[in-house]
Structure formats: C-alpha cells, structure tokens
Amino acid sequence: xxxxxxxxxxxxxxxxxxxxxxxxxxxxxxxxxxxxxxxxxxxxxxxxxxxxxxxxxxxxxxxxxxxxxxxxxxxxxxxxxxxxxxxxxxxxxxxxxxxxxxxxxxxxxxxxxxxxxxxxxxxxxxxxxxxxxxxxxxxxxxxxxxxxxxxxxxxxxxxxxxxxxxxxxxxxxxxxxxxxxxxxxxxxxxxxxxxxxxxxxxxxxxxxxxxxxxxxxxxxxxxxxxxxxxxxxxxxxxxxxxxxxxxxxxxxxxxxxxxxxxxxxxxxxxxxxxxxxxxxxxxxxxxxxxxxxxxxxxxxxxxxxxxxxxxxxxxxxxxxxxxxxxxxxxxxxxxxxxxxxxxxxxxxxxxxxxxxxxxxxxxxxxxxxxxxxxxxxxxxxxxxxxxxxxxxxxxxxxxxxxxxxxxxxxxxxxxxxxxxxxxxxxxxxxxxxxxxxxxxxxxxxxxxxxxxxxxxxxxxxxxxxxxxxxxxxxxxxxxxxxxxxxxxxxxxxxxxxxxxxxxxxxxxxxxxxxxxxxxxxxxxxxxxxxxxxxxxxxx
Numbered sequence: 001x002x003x004x005x006x007x008x009x010x011x012x013x014x015x016x017x018x019x020x021x022x023x024x025x026x027x028x029x030x031x032x033x034x035x036x037x038x039x040x041x042x043x044x045x046x047x048x049x050x051x052x053x054x055x056x057x058x059x060x061x062x063x064x065x066x067x068x069x070x071x072x073x074x075x076x077x078x079x080x081x082x083x084x085x086x087x088x089x090x091x092x093x094x095x096x097x098x099x100x101x102x103x104x105x106x107x108x109x110x111x112x113x114x115x116x117x118x119x120x121x122x123x124x125x126x127x128x129x130x131x132x133x134x135x136x137x138x139x140x141x142x143x144x145x146x147x148x149x150x151x152x153x154x155x156x157x158x159x160x161x162x163x164x165x166x167x168x169x170x171x172x173x174x175x176x177x178x179x180x181x182x183x184x185x186x187x188x189x190x191x192x193x194x195x196x197x198x199x200x201x202x203x204x205x206x207x208x209x210x211x212x213x214x215x216x217x218x219x220x221x222x223x224x225x226x227x228x229x230x231x232x233x234x235x236x237x238x239x240x241x242x243x244x245x246x247x248x249x250x251x252x253x254x255x256x257x258x259x260x261x262x263x264x265x266x267x268x269x270x271x272x273x274x275x276x277x278x279x280x281x282x283x284x285x286x287x288x289x290x291x292x293x294x295x296x297x298x299x300x301x302x303x304x305x306x307x308x309x310x311x312x313x314x315x316x317x318x319x320x321x322x323x324x325x326x327x328x329x330x331x332x333x334x335x336x337x338x339x340x341x342x343x344x345x346x347x348x349x350x351x352x353x354x355x356x357x358x359x360x361x362x363x364x365x366x367x368x369x370x371x372x373x374x375x376x377x378x379x380x381x382x383x384x385x386x387x388x389x390x391x392x393x394x395x396x397x398x399x400x401x402x403x404x405x406x407x408x409x410x411x412x413x414x415x416x417x418x419x420x421x422x423x424x425x426x427x428x429x430x431x432x433x434x435x436x437x438x439x440x441x442x443x444x445x446x447x448x449x450x451x452x453x454x455x456x457x458x459x460x461x462x463x464x465x466x467x468x469x470x471x472x473x474x475x476x477x478x479x480x481x482x483x484x485x486x487x488x489x490x491x492x493x494x495x496x497x498x499x500x501x502x503x504x505x506x507x508x509x510x511x512x513x514x515x516x517x518x519x520x521x522x523x524x525x526x527x528x529x530x531x532x533x534x535x536x537x538x539x
Contacts, residue, residue: 033055033056036051038058058078060077062081067091071102073104080111087114095118096120100139100164101136104163105139106349113145115132120154128159129187131156134157134196138163138164139164143181144170153182154183154188156174156206161198166186167201175206182209184215185229187216188219188247190218198222198225204230211238213259225250229254229256230257243266251275256281263287264289268295274300274386279304279361281368289313292317295411296321305333306358309334309336315326315340317343327347329405330354332347350486358405359374369406369408369523370410371410376405378402382406392405395533396409396499399411399444412522413446413492418515421534422435424535435499436497447489447518448489450487451514455481455510455511466501466502467500468498468499469499471498472490506536507537512535
C-alpha cells in the first residue's frame, strides 16, 4: 500500500481481479450441496436464492441484474463467476440492493458483485443500508464494489444489531438521503454485545451529515481495522468517522485522510473505545481526532495525528468533558498551532506523547509511510491492546526497539546523499574538491552501499583526475570521468564521506552528479541523487 491515492484510484480494478471458484454439483448424493447457476438454471439471482437450501451455492454469470435480493435466512453462498467489474446488481432506486434480515450467520456469503442504485429511506420504512442492509444478521460480505447507493443510515452498508464481516470491499460514492443521516459509507448500531467487523475495505468519496466514511450509534464491540478511509464528507461532523453514544468500537490501523470536517469525531464514548496505530492526516475543517461529551473513557494509543491548518491534531473539548481521554504514545502535530489542545493540551512530553512533524514520504501523493528520520519510528506503545502483527502493507511489526506510531512500520534504509564543491567558482588548473556525504537515516542498517559519481567532460581542456579518498570502504577511478565507491554497510544514523579532487583544464561549467544505493528498500529515493555545477574561470 505504497500510496493512498493509488489505492483509492485502483481499488475497483483490484476488486475486479477476483474470480470466484467454480463449484461442481455432486451427482452422487442428493444431500450434497447444489450449485444453482444464474441465468443458466434460474432467470434471476433471487430465483436462485429461493430455490437454494442451506449449504448450496448460487453462482452468477457476468452481466447486469436489475433486482433486489434477500438471503431470507439461508446459509448459502451467492458468488459471481467473473468478479465485481463484470457482474452488477442494480436496484434501480427501489429499496436496498441486498438484504440480510432473517438471522443469517457467517455461512451466508455475498462475494464478487457491484451493488448499485439501492435506496433505503424512512418513507419506505427501511432507512438503513442502501447497498447492503444487515438487520439482526451476521453474514460475510466480501470482494464487492458498493457504489452510488443512498440511505439515511449507512448509504453504502447499514448494520443494525448484527455481527457481520465486511471485508475487502470498495465502498464509494454513496450519499445520505435525509437530514441528520449517519454513515455515508458504513453505519453500525448494535449495543451492547454485537461485534461487526469492518476490515481491509476502501471507503472513499461517501457523504452524510455525520460520519462521511463511517458513522456509529451504540455500536457495541465493533472492530474497524486496516481500512483506507479517504475523501469522504461529513456535512456536519466527522468526515472520516463519527462515533457516538455507547460505542465501544476498536479502531485499529486505519488510514484516515483527506476527509472533510475532520478525521474522527468521538461523542459519548464508553470504556473500551480505542484508537490504536491509526494515521489520521490531511483532513480539513476539523481536528484529526476530536473528543467531546463523555469521552474521558476513550483511549488513543500510538496514532499519528496531523491537524489541518487552524485546528489542533487532537482536541479534547473542555466544554463538555472535564477530564481528557487516555492518550498514550501519540504524535499530534499541526504546523501552525499546538498539536494538542483543550483538556489534552498538556499531553506532549507525558505518557510518551510527542508533537513533531512525522515526516511522511510524500503526503501530497497519498504516501503516508514514514521517512527514516521520522520521530514516530520506535515511538509507539508495543503492548497496547489491539495491536496487529502486521502493518497496513502486510509487513511485520515490530522492526526496531518499539512499534512505530501510525499505520506503517518503517522498514528499509533511507539513504541520502549530499554533494558540495570547493571552491566555486574555481580557476583553471587549480584543485577543485568535491565532498560527498552518504548518510543512512534508517531505520535498518544499509548493506552493500554503492556510490556512483560522474562529471561529464564539458571543458575544452579536459579535467585532470588527482585523487579520491573515503572514510569507509574503497573507491576506484575508471580512468575517465567517473568514480565508483563500495562503502560496505552503514548503520542507522551513520555516514560515509568521500573526497574527490580534480583539476579543470579549461573554462566553462563543470557538473558533477552522484547517486547512492543499497540492498535494502529505500522509502525516499528522491534524496539519493545529488548534483552540483562549478563555474571554471580562466587564470
């Protein structure tokens, strides 16, 4: 997951690569599960569902099916043969696209469809779940694209009183229908003991008044883990997430970025609500993480929080809560004001909290990985409840002395190269010294560090090579206009210095360009190359 922009842009394509496994119907035992093909055996998906019994599969060929489907409590698998890009269920604006409202469990599976143009509104007595409605059920919904649906609550996916698994879906471009609506992408309600799981989804470009990406009321023990929640709009509060009223949601390792009206808004939390190892950045018109009424029982641990200009990264509202939530080992940073404000203003320097630029690789391009010099590396709480053994990219946690803050564990070796020329300008026939400094900003040691340096001869009298030295390893001149250095290994924080002396023999401009590489992945190659131009004047 190198780039959030790339993930959001190409998520539909990734979903399209899913291909359902074809299951052959048994002809030897009448009790064996049956594969019911649509449209081969049945004219519609619902007809296939109606004919199916527990254990059966409804296998759907590519195409667009204009209908609404209801699992009707059956423990069956409804799958497409060609994936979401080729297989669409279009509700035509008449009710939810898919309904699970009869006690379905995890044996009820929906996989590999585009679900669109569903509509759930109070006037029709169904206000939850325009794309997928889950009411008193716990199915698995996997590898689908849920798009262009509308509802008062959960325009994309609406969950009431259930423990479904919503995994690896693309939930985009869904919108709220009514004033006061909650959850543009996903809505969860299910106090006290339901446990909806929202995992590894892309939730983007959705809108509702509260919680453009995800909104909850009394969401019980819901888990929101490993999602990209981006470019959503909370018309009033919570562009990325809005968590309200007796929600014990565990929010772990989500990238929450570029949402309108803040990253996450917490209202009325109870003991057990935790934000752990999230990266919340570049959200507008609000704080990265905002705690208000009855939120002192919440926890925020090992998060990277970057506030929008004019807003603290973490704001703990003193008007509605006299005590702050428990903040441990977070980085809260805003360029133009304190990173922590309100009741949590004193957090930096206590309980491992810091306020420093986390040094993302390229946030403008959606790359929120940490550069090697980031203060968030090894700065998290390695024993926090809810930690995962892998980061959002699937790379192992923990690499260094402690877990890193945010969604990504820094890995590889971040090399940087500096190059200076003395004197500049230089006189013809006089020594010119180039000094090159290769530095490893970590977090891992760099091995087999190689430096290539070249100065193409653009002077009428040529350039005379004099000597090259290095503080570590060895360098060799090729007899022309380049030098190669093998610097060996550089520990994190270590540097090597190469000194190269030449004599220019004619007037003009002499340019030296050098590059450093190593065996390890480098999270920021933009600083691996350096160049300097020297003006050569006549004596």
